[in-house]
Amino acid sequence: AYAYNTPADYKMGLAKLYASFVVAGQSGPGADPDISNLDIGFGIYLRGYWNLQELTTDEAVYSWTEDGTIHPLHWQTWTPTNTFIGALYTRVMLTVAYCNEFIRASAASTNTDVKMYHAEARFIRALAYSHALDLFGNPPFVTEADEPGSFFPKQTTRADLYAYIEKELTEIEEGLGEPKFEYGRADKAALWMLQAKLYLNAKVYSGTERNTECITALNKLLSRNAYTLSTEYRHNFVADNNTSPELIFTINHDAVHTQTYGGMAYIIHGEIGGNMNSADFGVSSGWAQNRVTPEFVAKFPDTSGDSDARAMFHTDGQKLEIDDVGTFTDGYAVTKFTNKTLAGGSAPSGGSIDFVDTDYPMFRLADAYLMYAEAVLRGGAGGSQSTALDYVNAIRTRAFGDDSGNINAGQLTLSFILDERARELYWEGHRRTDLIRYGLLTGGDYLWSWKGNTKAGAPTEAFRNLFPIPAFELAANPTLKQNDGYPGGE
Amino acid sequence: QTVRGKVLSGDDGGALPGVSILEKGTTNGTVTDGEGNFTIVVKDGGTLSFSFVGYATQELQPANQTNLTITLLPDIKALSEIVVVGYGSNQKKDLTGAVVAVKPEDLNKGVVSSPQDMLIGRIAGVQVSTTDGSPGAGATIRIRGSGSISANQEPLIVVDGFPLDANAVTGQSNGLASINPNDIETFTVLKDASATAIYGLRASNGVIIITTKKGKEGKPQIAYNGNFSLSSPMKYVDVLSGDEMRSLTSELLARGDVPGLTAQAAERQGDANTDWQKEIYRKAFTQDHNVSVSGAFKNFPYRVSFGHTNQDGILKTTNFQRNSLNVNLTPEFLDGDLKVSASFKGTHTNQNFGNTGAVGSAVSFDPTQPVYNGSTRWGGFFSWVNPPSATTMDPNGDPISLATSNPVALLMQTDNRASVYRGIGTLQIDYRLKFLPALKLTANGGFDYSSSKGHNNNPTNAAFTYASGIGQLNDYTGENKSKLLDLYANYTKAIGKSNLDVTVGYSYQRFDRDGSSFIRNAAQTIFSDNSLDAEGNPIPRQYISNPNVLISFFGRLNYSFNEKYLVTLSFRDDASSRFSKDNRWVVFPAVGLGWHINKEAFLSGVSALTDLKLRASYGVTGQQDVSNNPYPYLSTYQSSSSTSQYQFGNAFTNTYRPQPYDANLKWETTAQTDIGLDFDFLAGKLSGTIDVYQRKTSNLINSIPIPGGSNFSNVLVTNVGNLENKGIELTLNSTLVKTKNFKWNVGVNAAHNVNKVTKLLKTEDPNYQGVSAGAIGKQQYIQNIQVGYPINSFFVLQQVYNSEGKPVEGLYVDRSGQGGVVSGSDDNKYRLHSPQAQYLLGINSRVNYKQWDFSFSGRASFGNYLYNGIQAGSANYANLYQSIGFFTNMPAAIRNTDFYTYQAFSDYYIENASFFKMDNMSLGYNVKPMLSDKLKARVSLTVQNAFFITKYSGIDPEVSTGIDNNIYPRARVFMLGVNLTY
Numbered sequence A: 001a002y003a004y005n006t007p008a009d010y011k012m013g014l015a016k017l018y019a020s021f022v023v024a025g026q027s028g029p030g031a032d033p034d035i036s037n038l039d040i041g042f043g044i045y046l047r048g049y050w051n052l053q054e055l056t057t058d059e060a061v062y063s064w065t066e067d068g069t070i071h072p073l074h075w076q077t078w079t080p081t082n083t084f085i086g087a088l089y090t091r092v093m094l095t096v097a098y099c100n101e102f103i104r105a106s107a108a109s110t111n112t113d114v115k116m117y118h119a120e121a122r123f124i125r126a127l128a129y130s131h132a133l134d135l136f137g138n139p140p141f142v143t144e145a146d147e148p149g150s151f152f153p154k155q156t157t158r159a160d161l162y163a164y165i166e167k168e169l170t171e172i173e174e175g176l177g178e179p180k181f182e183y184g185r186a187d188k189a190a191l192w193m194l195q196a197k198l199y200l201n202a203k204v205y206s207g208t209e210r211n212t213e214c215i216t217a218l219n220k221l222l223s224r225n226a227y228t229l230s231t232e233y234r235h236n237f238v239a240d241n242n243t244s245p246e247l248i249f250t251i252n253h254d255a256v257h258t259q260t261y262g263g264m265a266y267i268i269h270g271e272i273g274g275n276m277n278s279a280d281f282g283v284s285s286g287w288a289q290n291r292v293t294p295e296f297v298a299k300f301p302d303t304s305g306d307s308d309a310r311a312m313f314h315t316d317g318q319k320l321e322i323d324d325v326g327t328f329t330d331g332y333a334v335t336k337f338t339n340k341t342l343a344g345g346s347a348p349s350g351g352s353i354d355f356v357d358t359d360y361p362m363f364r365l366a367d368a369y370l371m372y373a374e375a376v377l378r379g380g381a382g383g384s385q386s387t388a389l390d391y392v393n394a395i396r397t398r399a400f401g402d403d404s405g406n407i408n409a410g411q412l413t414l415s416f417i418l419d420e421r422a423r424e425l426y427w428e429g430h431r432r433t434d435l436i437r438y439g440l441l442t443g444g445d446y447l448w449s450w451k452g453n454t455k456a457g458a459p460t461e462a463f464r465n466l467f468p469i470p471a472f473e474l475a476a477n478p479t480l481k482q483n484d485g486y487p488g489g490e
Numbered sequence B: 001q002t003v004r005g006k007v008l009s010g011d012d013g014g015a016l017p018g019v020s021i022l023e024k025g026t027t028n029g030t031v032t033d034g035e036g037n038f039t040i041v042v043k044d045g046g047t048l049s050f051s052f053v054g055y056a057t058q059e060l061q062p063a064n065q066t067n068l069t070i071t072l073l074p075d076i077k078a079l080s081e082i083v084v085v086g087y088g089s090n091q092k093k094d095l096t097g098a099v100v101a102v103k104p105e106d107l108n109k110g111v112v113s114s115p116q117d118m119l120i121g122r123i124a125g126v127q128v129s130t131t132d133g134s135p136g137a138g139a140t141i142r143i144r145g146s147g148s149i150s151a152n153q154e155p156l157i158v159v160d161g162f163p164l165d166a167n168a169v170t171g172q173s174n175g176l177a178s179i180n181p182n183d184i185e186t187f188t189v190l191k192d193a194s195a196t197a198i199y200g201l202r203a204s205n206g207v208i209i210i211t212t213k214k215g216k217e218g219k220p221q222i223a224y225n226g227n228f229s230l231s232s233p234m235k236y237v238d239v240l241s242g243d244e245m246r247s248l249t250s251e252l253l254a255r256g257d258v259p260g261l262t263a264q265a266a267e268r269q270g271d272a273n274t275d276w277q278k279e280i281y282r283k284a285f286t287q288d289h290n291v292s293v294s295g296a297f298k299n300f301p302y303r304v305s306f307g308h309t310n311q312d313g314i315l316k317t318t319n320f321q322r323n324s325l326n327v328n329l330t331p332e333f334l335d336g337d338l339k340v341s342a343s344f345k346g347t348h349t350n351q352n353f354g355n356t357g358a359v360g361s362a363v364s365f366d367p368t369q370p371v372y373n374g375s376t377r378w379g380g381f382f383s384w385v386n387p388p389s390a391t392t393m394d395p396n397g398d399p400i401s402l403a404t405s406n407p408v409a410l411l412m413q414t415d416n417r418a419s420v421y422r423g424i425g426t427l428q429i430d431y432r433l434k435f436l437p438a439l440k441l442t443a444n445g446g447f448d449y450s451s452s453k454g455h456n457n458n459p460t461n462a463a464f465t466y467a468s469g470i471g472q473l474n475d476y477t478g479e480n481k482s483k484l485l486d487l488y489a490n491y492t493k494a495i496g497k498s499n500l501d502v503t504v505g506y507s508y509q510r511f512d513r514d515g516s517s518f519i520r521n522a523a524q525t526i527f528s529d530n531s532l533d534a535e536g537n538p539i540p541r542q543y544i545s546n547p548n549v550l551i552s553f554f555g556r557l558n559y560s561f562n563e564k565y566l567v568t569l570s571f572r573d574d575a576s577s578r579f580s581k582d583n584r585w586v587v588f589p590a591v592g593l594g595w596h597i598n599k600e601a602f603l604s605g606v607s608a609l610t611d612l613k614l615r616a617s618y619g620v621t622g623q624q625d626v627s628n629n630p631y632p633y634l635s636t637y638q639s640s641s642s643t644s645q646y647q648f649g650n651a652f653t654n655t656y657r658p659q660p661y662d663a664n665l666k667w668e669t670t671a672q673t674d675i676g677l678d679f680d681f682l683a684g685k686l687s688g689t690i691d692v693y694q695r696k697t698s699n700l701i702n703s704i705p706i707p708g709g710s711n712f713s714n715v716l717v718t719n720v721g722n723l724e725n726k727g728i729e730l731t732l733n734s735t736l737v738k739t740k741n742f743k744w745n746v747g748v749n750a751a752h753n754v755n756k757v758t759k760l761l762k763t764e765d766p767n768y769q770g771v772s773a774g775a776i777g778k779q780q781y782i783q784n785i786q787v788g789y790p791i792n793s794f795f796v797l798q799q800v801y802n803s804e805g806k807p808v809e810g811l812y813v814d815r816s817g818q819g820g821v822v823s824g825s826d827d828n829k830y831r832l833h834s835p836q837a838q839y840l841l842g843i844n845s846r847v848n849y850k851q852w853d854f855s856f857s858g859r860a861s862f863g864n865y866l867y868n869g870i871q872a873g874s875a876n877y878a879n880l881y882q883s884i885g886f887f888t889n890m891p892a893a894i895r896n897t898d899f900y901t902y903q904a905f906s907d908y909y910i911e912n913a914s915f916f917k918m919d920n921m922s923l924g925y926n927v928k929p930m931l932s933d934k935l936k937a938r939v940s941l942t943v944q945n946a947f948f949i950t951k952y953s954g955i956d957p958e959v960s961t962g963i964d965n966n967i968y969p970r971a972r973v974f975m976l977g978v979n980l981t982y
Helices: A007-019 A045-055 A071-075 A083-106 A112-135 A158-175 A188-200 A202-206 A211-223 A233-237 A263-271 A365-377 A385-400 A414-425 A431-437 A471-476 B115-119 B193-202 B242-255 B276-280 B357-364 B407-412 B869-874
Strands: A025-027 A031-033 A247-251 A360-364 B002-009 B020-023 B029-031 B037-041 B048-051 B058-060 B068-072 B082-085 B088-091 B099-102 B126-130 B139-143 B156-159 B184-190 B207-212 B221-233 B284-297 B300-312 B319-329 B338-352 B415-432 B439-457 B473-495 B498-520 B541-543 B548-561 B565-576 B585-596 B609-623 B637-639 B646-648 B651-653 B656-658 B668-681 B686-705 B715-738 B742-759 B771-777 B780-785 B793-797 B799-801 B807-812 B829-832 B839-849 B852-862 B865-868 B910-912 B915-930 B935-950 B971-981
Touching: A007 A083, A007 A112, A007 B646, A007 B651, A007 B656, A045 A071, A045 A083, A045 A263, A045 A431, A083 A112, A083 A471, A083 B656, A112 A158, A112 A188, A158 A188, A158 A202, A188 A202, A188 A211, A188 A247, A188 A360, A188 A365, A202 A431, A211 A365, A233 A360, A247 A365, A263 A360, A360 A365, A365 A385, A365 A414, A385 A414, A414 A431, A471 B686, B020 B037, B029 B037, B058 B068, B082 B099, B082 B184, B082 B207, B115 B126, B115 B139, B115 B184, B156 B193, B184 B193, B193 B207, B193 B548, B193 B565, B193 B585, B193 B609, B193 B668, B276 B357, B276 B407, B284 B971, B357 B407, B357 B869, B565 B609, B609 B686, B686 B771, B771 B869, B865 B869
Parallel strands: B002 B068, B156 B207
Antiparallel strands: A025 A031, A247 A360, B002 B037, B020 B029, B020 B048, B048 B058, B082 B088, B099 B184, B126 B139, B184 B207, B221 B284, B221 B971, B284 B300, B300 B319, B319 B338, B338 B415, B415 B439, B439 B473, B473 B498, B498 B541, B498 B548, B548 B565, B565 B585, B585 B609, B609 B668, B637 B656, B646 B651, B668 B686, B686 B715, B715 B742, B742 B839, B771 B780, B780 B793, B793 B829, B799 B807, B839 B852, B852 B915, B865 B910, B915 B935, B935 B971
């Protein structure tokens, strides 16, 4: 029996699918959690996703020891018992299970609203599965055909899962709302972004380049002219970033109504430490956790932000070099995210400043521009080099305040795009996927501080482009096979 | 004729003074003198009756005998004593099961605010342990070890025929606290399956049957019982003083390795020497008054009692008050063929729970800071504030939400109280058929209703509520209802040497729970437990009434042959609404055999042997109380509160979450075998029982990790494993001395139980590390449940020690041989001991000398281990200062380890917590009867928690979870008691 009678009931079921990315459970910030036996903060989707996508790269270094398994993310020495890998894996599969239930419950409805909710639920499931595809490769596979119970879901392969997500996205495109029809809802534009991302990384997932399809999806998005770059870069990362014209799909936070210790609360509290004043960021305290590596800092012309406004660092009292991963003041701190408004005021909700109003920018226009440019450079059809250059320079003009940072066609190379993505999209959860696409996450072609567990950086094994299936999952589901390279895998 | 003689005791052959001698049918009588001699003049043919307390009355017709010697035999009434069992009663000698009946007068006489307290240490294999020292605290009762992992492990408690709801209503810490201990007549503990199987699905953890006092025929008797007591803390956690803290700070500052601890930060320390533990505790006064009137108005026995308890806890502001009314009416009609037993128990309890968070924060709060600093924003209390610069400690600054809260502020700025009304009523009608007197029909109906109302509020100037929205208002209500109807028939028949006693019946019981809660900040802008309606107004959260219904058919056959051979067969066919229709009915059978060996010819010459009975039983019982969810087999949805909404457009939408469920969930099944021997020498001189048992629980309910994507959580409550308890129990009671002026009884009980998990997963997996248990922090568990080990075994790293025997920080034995960071892998952990005692011992004794009496009751527990969480958690130097701006105190034991960082999993912290506790010692004086013997008075002085002996380094070795983490401490209590009967 399902709990839904009216379309309003269905909307509450749908809200859970979105909320699954940001809250711990049914009574924020910590009570009645969805996941048992796990720290309330760790079990939050965005916090886990951010950790795996950022801490494994040159973009972020974390100070606390947490239960001893977070630093191995920097060192690329993680094992199947890693708490943080397990936490996100659990959350991804749980979100899929929630979606399946809603998809079952809403399948037969003829109500127009409910039909759209149904399509959105399939989108959310595809999004969660795209994370599973990217991070774990070969997860168990369950759909609305699998009733909840006590059974062993069958494992899928990365190629099959890729094909499944592609097909799902194609099927639901028409059912989703038009761009910007309601803030926070996944619309056609969100779908095109996910498609573009999937196609851009298709070589990694399926072995085949799909850059043309990437451009096709982006063209659908860009031709609508529904989004524009915000005038100020930082508009996308403030308490009232919902007013930014650039955001395509957000995970919404609110200090009163959506209380969480994960998501943006983690990112904002965690960036504050040393002699930074938490009040300047509109939060109650700093958790003194995340900084950046010197290799990342080096991608900017200078650290002041005077030339490139995206260099949002706090350097006073901080060392550039990281002698000790566990010391917050080793490594420059980041000031990109804040719970103050664009105008510098307090967060609009007026809620407790333990929590934040800042929404998580999962997809935004600058990312679409950069994907477009990359897909064109990678040989995709349907786009042009000159449009690509225009898009990149639009981003850089905003960053530099004028055309002083603009590049010419000759400078528009794949490696430039990778660095530009780092400068533009750092700490937004893209870096690990980007480095893998360029073959730089593992191996010895690109080293940064503490990769491979040495200060100078050391080469790491290629199998670490995929995370392991967590040990507890293998114990609970003996039909699963471990990813290659890890104990139990090939 | 004049009769002369001497009365001797059958116990020891000694003279028996004070024996009453009465010529039957007359008022002519006398008593024996100090040497047991007597002289009496009787009519020819007259009959003399000799009676003395504790001895069987003897009669004889003296025929011109002038030198009589009469030996009075000790009364063996104990064997014919009626013992209440489920749906009926039995003579003790006819029982085949492991059943123990005790009366409160034999039990603990301390500050007993709830019935469980009276059983502490008194019955072999029944471990009763109060949760903590708070007034009105609950207790855990384990009969023959832990029979489950996540299902309810408490025994079923039946009061006057009414099985109580296992869960107390919201707002009451202990459901049984609404039974006034002073009204209890007997406790009967059913331990083995032969005795419990008649309670079927609720019997796996044993059954405790409580009956309350009834009126007796005779003139009205008025009794008053009053206690006045003073409680005080026994021990404090040894922490650093303000001066020690300051000098440690300079020491660590000089070493420079506490992150964030700079000279500037150190200026945040104060110059006070506050002993925070002394600030939060007090000497507390308790008074308890009970008045009862009992008697019979013609054929209408009645008993009415009223009780009032007002108990202050040693933690400031905590208090428990109870007013109770108990009425029992037991009239008989139709020449005794129709018996009615009506009872009503009404209680009103008021509890002030205070803020027990103060217990822990008093241990860790910086002693260099004062209680008050004159803050105008935070009620005058000192609190840690965010540093705009490191040194400033603006009394009115914004509090650091992660910092320790001022313990005194926690107490004084918390208003956490609940009021509970409860009424339990039963009406039992027994009707014996005129034309077939062997058949008795019984109808027993009843209700149990509780209603509670409570709040937990903090004012806006409570700094510790700053993070959650400034001030807190939390109102809640609760309502528990239960209805019962039992219908049964009992048929007894003697055919030659055979005796038959058959009972068959039907039972229906329904439990309903309801409640609501409403939590918001003082500004009424944040509703952390509530959804909002369309207009944005909060809706009080309703805990929907979720009935649990049990329907049963049961039967029992007792057969005895020649009073020598006994057979008991019982069954219960049970259904619980907790399980799906396809999976609901189950039959629980049991068989018990008994053999009075002493009645065999070959022992007939052994007169010292009053009784020797061998018992054996086997039976199956169940446990249906497997989850907090009343319908764990059904799909349900949970709505969110207003703090877990999601924003669509400009509106915030509540969310619906599907809840995990297992459609095939079943009850737990326990098969129990018991072999026992009851013996009694010289009619009570030495009596006792030995039992050996094995309990095997299968279909064990556990919350297990489940495959991703298969359900709506990462864990699911389902049937997975098997568990086994094996043990032996011994009880000895002895009357060492019994003379007119001096009587000395000793009781000893001992139990040994071994608990072992035998299966955990649906699939075999050699790498499975078991289920984590015993949370000690973020994703950190100190206990583990694994096949082959007792449940909740400690799961720890093996500490390495240096040559001086001091633990080496962070150095552990690489047990897996994998190398790398040893502490980073669970493979290096091992299972070490468990919180469960291997051996339990109870001893109690009572000495009566003339008008004086002295009694004590103590118990020992061996092989129980504790994780010293207080020391592990805070005795490390890095804990001294948190870089966000506050200091934390630590136990003085830091000097034993000198650990720098938190070594959560070191086996160093697993301590042997075996103990002996002298639970109470009591001295009483019986004043000589006054007002022509009508007024009797007794005065007593009792010390509860007199002393304990243990090697455990914390303040109290008795922590049932096995994790010592700042529980409300138990107090030492001095009590003056006064009993008056008229």
